[in-house]
Amino acid sequence: MIDLSTNYLGLKLxxxxxxxxxxxxxxxDSMRRLEDSGASAIVLGSLFEEQLRQxxxxxxxxxxxHNESFAEALSYLPEPSEFRLGPEGYLNYIQKAKKAVAVxxxxxxxxxxxxxxxxxxxxxxxxxxxxxxxxxxxxPSNPDIPAAEIEQQYIDIVKAVKSAVTIPVTVKLSPFFTxxxxxxxxxxxxxxxxxxxFNRFYQPDIDLxxxxxxxxxxxxTPQALRLPLTWIGILYGRLRLSLAATSGVHGPEDxxxxxxxxxxxxxxxxxxxxxGISHLGYIEEGLVRWMEKHEYESVQQMKxxxxxxxxxxxxxxxxxxxxxxxxxxxxxxxxxxxxxRILTGD
Numbered sequence: 001m002i003d004l005s006t007n008y009l010g011l012k013l014x015x016x017x018x019x020x021x022x023x024x025x026x027x028x029d030s031m032r033r034l035e036d037s038g039a040s041a042i043v044l045g046s047l048f049e050e051q052l053r054q055x056x057x058x059x060x061x062x063x064x065x066h067n068e069s070f071a072e073a074l075s076y077l078p079e080p081s082e083f084r085l086g087p088e089g090y091l092n093y094i095q096k097a098k099k100a101v102a103v104x105x106x107x108x109x110x111x112x113x114x115x116x117x118x119x120x121x122x123x124x125x126x127x128x129x130x131x132x133x134x135x136x137x138x139x140p141s142n143p144d145i146p147a148a149e150i151e152q153q154y155i156d157i158v159k160a161v162k163s164a165v166t167i168p169v170t171v172k173l174s175p176f177f178t179x180x181x182x183x184x185x186x187x188x189x190x191x192x193x194x195x196x197x198f199n200r201f202y203q204p205d206i207d208l209x210x211x212x213x214x215x216x217x218x219x220x221t222p223q224a225l226r227l228p229l230t231w232i233g234i235l236y237g238r239l240r241l242s243l244a245a246t247s248g249v250h251g252p253e254d255x256x257x258x259x260x261x262x263x264x265x266x267x268x269x270x271x272x273x274x275x276g277i278s279h280l281g282y283i284e285e286g287l288v289r290w291m292e293k294h295e296y297e298s299v300q301q302m303k304x305x306x307x308x309x310x311x312x313x314x315x316x317x318x319x320x321x322x323x324x325x326x327x328x329x330x331x332x333x334x335x336x337x338x339x340x341r342i343l344t345g346d
Contacts, residue, residue, distance in 0.1 A: 002291050003298035004284070006040075008242050008264045009131050009168035009193045011104050013040035015287075016259060016299055017280055020196075020246050020267035021045050021108045021135070024277065028100045035101045037280040042103060043267070046110035046135055047090045047120065087120060094127035104130035106170075110137055114153070114160045121164040131168040133196060134161060147178060154183070155190045162191040170194030170244065175227055184235050194242035195235075196267065197228045219270035224248030229261055234317050236262025236307035252286025259299060260306040 004015040021043045024030045034042055090107075097105045107129035109117045117134065124132060134157060140150050154171070161169050169191070175198045177183040184195060200220065204213045225248030232243050245258040246267035255266045272279055296302050304310060308317045 002288050002296070003300070004287070006264055006299050006303070008041070008244065009170055011041065011130060011168070013104070013265065014038075015040045015284060016255065016263070016265045017284060018244070018265045018267050019043065019272060019280070020269045021133070022269045022273065024269075024272060025097075028096055030277065031097055031101050033277045034280065035103050037277050038284045039280060040103055040265075041106060041130075042097075042101065043106045043108055043133055044090075044094065044097065044129075046108040047087065047124075048110045091120075091123055091127040094124065094129050098128040106131045106133050108133045108135055108172075109161075110135040111157075114156050117157065118160045118164050121161045125165045125167050129167065131170060131193070132161065132165065133170050133172055134158065135172040135199060137174075137199065151177065151183060151186070155186055158187055158190045158192050168193035170196055170242065172196035172199045172246075174199045175231065180231055181234060181238075184231075184239060188239045188241050192241055194244060194264075195239075196244040196246055197231055198247055200224070200247055219273060220247045220250075221270075222248055222250045222254060225250075225254050225257065228263075229257055230317060232258065232263050233261035233307045233311070236304045237309040252283045252290060255283060255287055256290055256302070257306075259302045260304070262304040262307040264303070 006013050006016045008016075008018070015038060017038060018041045019025060019034050019039050022045065024034060025042050026045045031042055094105065094107055105128070107124045107127075109120070109124075109132060111117050111134075121132060136154055136157060154173075158169065158171060171187055171192050171194070173183070173187075173195060187195065204215055206212070207214050225245075228245040228247060232245055235243060242264045243262055244265045244267055245263040246269070249255060249258065249266045249268050250271040258266050268280070268283070271283075275282075291297075291302070308314050311317070
């Protein structure tokens, strides 16, 4: 019998299929359906740093209702209605989720500063979460802040959260670092139990009729798989921590590729929103069929077999392969141009 089990953040999971933070984990009913369809763990929707700030602002308001300057200050913060759950509601939801499903429940914190998270990290643990995913979402736009200072903020966040809790802490990163390998190593040394690669920044769009900036959420495509596949393949075996792949995971083939470069789990979101929760079962069945056909007995046997450390051609993850790829594109262009000349008689 095929063994699909894997270990992530010290948690023994039935399979490497884990739904990431999304609207699907914001209702208990859909969480139960995710578990029934094969989810081995579930990441809750994020608690945003802005929600924590809003709670503090509302507390200040209740303590000083007659401060005339308050209304203007409050206008800089999102309205409470923009957030589905406040901090207390989020903690209550963790407790309900733990009772609703038997699989591990991973809480998600989304912020960019040390103080925005640590105050609630311990309460999240007390509420029953099995792990915390720190979704560090920061787009540096100040040209006067050096890269080293920004990177240190990531390290400080991890150290602060780890000092507040005993449950595992994983970090969801963007790929925009000068040396991603070094940043991963520093986070490993700082105590992170895992990395989730990679976060996708949701970039705004422009409404040309209304001349307004609109937030724009685009679901991922299978092509997005290449970035986590590359970096997990490079990092596998060089770090102590767990590696989770996210973005571009749409079918069983994507899961297989990521496991073979070294991912401990593969996270799914866009494909479940497009195809429905039952798509989890289709992916698991496809994974099992492929493993049977190629005579793999376990996920552990597959894991890392095509990473940079074990790949017959390690340069496939580096610049030497880039040169081959560019030459390949040039060859295709030349061949296509020659074919066109033959067809047209030019």
